[in-house]
Amino acid sequence: MTLRLPRALPTLRTVTGRFVLSPFGAGDIQALAHILANDDIWATGFGDGHRRPLTHDETVRFISRRHEGLRIFAVHYTGLPGGPLLIGTTGVTETHAPTERVKIGRTIISPAFWGMKANLEVKLALLDWVFSHGAGRVECDVDPRNHRSISSLRRFGFIVEGTRRRSSQRIDGSWRDIVVLSLLTEEWSATRARAVRALAELHVAPLTL
Template sequence: MPAATPVPTVLEGGRVRLEPLTPAHLPDLFAAGGGDDEVWRWLPHRTPRTEDELGVLAGQLLADAGRGLCVPFAVVDRTTGRAVGWTAYLEVVEEDERLEIGWTWYGRAVWRTAVNTESKLLLLTHAFEDLGYGRVQWKTHHRNERSRAAIARLGAVQEGVLRRHRRYPDGSWRDSVYFSMLADEWPAAKARLAARLARG
């Protein structure tokens, strides 16, 4: 049997809540990371300087969701009730039981907090345990050391590099570093992530 198709849903944790992304999240999202070049440095889009520019990017993501190409989530910090970033399921292939977690960014105020750890714990639990996927993958810019380290800390395995994979707005090229986690690796990774969250 193929894995189940992901659909918009709410994933609730202790620190964060992942909920379907909507235009109503834009004011919070722009306040969290709009105009911040460091937040957008490694993403394949120019830094949005206005809420409208961020709305264009969100609109593209939501249009892709409408075509069944992704399932985007707003990441809401439960301590404030405000959205601090977004993330998505992408590249979903039910027959092969694989999907990607990506298009992720967070405002700088929540970097090095439990937000990313718990967000990934929620997404991975849902993918492996609720939807029945056998492989979850990530890809990131070869020069984005912070992202590469964060993915590795989840327990993902670096698989390889696609060279000259994507052109960026400034004309430069990204090599994409691929990571994955398989269903049989998930129990140990889940235990480590839960222990990390428990330590605060």
């Protein structure tokens, strides 16, 4: 199956309906900047080695630079009476059609939703989309300090392929290693079934796909 990932992003609803993924826009930046004020996010190597912004305005500019030209979804939680709440982002950062390779990233989930299987559910929706458009291999690059993300991806079904040593230089001049994980289209059916079973433990009825 040929990789044909559209540039225009759709709106995706997760299997339980708790979350909606929609194209990230300028109207989402302020809310995301408030999420990025949390120290716990930066403690795991977030930012690709760039200096942490010191002010809200710097964070807004940081987000704009990091998302420019990429296929990024805004993730909203639907379970509040006041309307959907932005809780983070995820998306596609790189594609290579001849090898059917897709790299996903820019994933941020508000710490208020850690432990709720939010990342599992959001990643399921994102991967449903990329595999349905011909992805043969999905990659993730993760900072070695981000043990939470690596553990989560491994539980999901991603395979750790190794560490790309001295991968990129941080703003302070030091060098950064990267853990490389992947998931193949041949593995997706079984991986997806396990993810759906894990979400069923929440006792939230999945929507019909």
